[in-house]
Amino acid sequence: xxxxxxxxxxxxxxxxxxxxxxxxxxxxxxxxxxxxxxxxxxxxxxxxxxxxxxxxxxxxxxxxxxxxxxxxxxxxxxxxxxxxxxxxxxxxxxxxxxxxxxxxxxxxxxxxxxxxxxxxxxxxxxxxxxxxxxxxxxxxxxxxxxxxxxxxxxxxxxxxxxxx
Numbered sequence: 001x002x003x004x005x006x007x008x009x010x011x012x013x014x015x016x017x018x019x020x021x022x023x024x025x026x027x028x029x030x031x032x033x034x035x036x037x038x039x040x041x042x043x044x045x046x047x048x049x050x051x052x053x054x055x056x057x058x059x060x061x062x063x064x065x066x067x068x069x070x071x072x073x074x075x076x077x078x079x080x081x082x083x084x085x086x087x088x089x090x091x092x093x094x095x096x097x098x099x100x101x102x103x104x105x106x107x108x109x110x111x112x113x114x115x116x117x118x119x120x121x122x123x124x125x126x127x128x129x130x131x132x133x134x135x136x137x138x139x140x141x142x143x144x145x146x147x148x149x150x151x152x153x154x155x156x157x158x159x160x161x162x163x164x
Contacts, residue, residue: 025106031059032067032105033098040093040150047086067105074104099145110138
């Protein structure tokens with residue numbers, strides 16, 4: 001009788017820990033999307049205190065404070081400190097895509113290192129039987145996430161199709 005033993009860590013766990021490969025969407029990416037959606041749903045030109053967003057979303061304010069600088073640096077949000085300050089969308093929610101948010105918060109979403117942006121040509125690329133598989137997977141992922149805008153995820157018609 002052969003017994004299957006469930007591994008305690010996913011295959012490739014050391015790569016996830018070192019940040020080399022990210023083939024799943026982390027809490028950081030999911031929370032960033034929730035912040036963007038929350039701000040889009042309350043968009044009226046005013047700055048919204050992040051403590052309000054954190055409370056509505058049930059996310060630690062300290063954790064959000066680690067995500068917001070990247071969203072601001074890449075032009076997705078703008079923030080003002082002090083009284084009357086907070087954050088608001090800098091990008092148009094009808095144009096800003098899930099792909100844009102995830103690549104800011106997650107980095108390169110390529111499924112294998114040889115497809116990562118700026119990666120050197122793999123010595124095995126010409127003979128690699130799986131490279132077309134990974135290229136197609138990556139293209140489908142990018143196309144899908146690029147087809148969904150922040151506005152799509154707000155309380156509109158398609159909002160029920162997505163759970164983050």
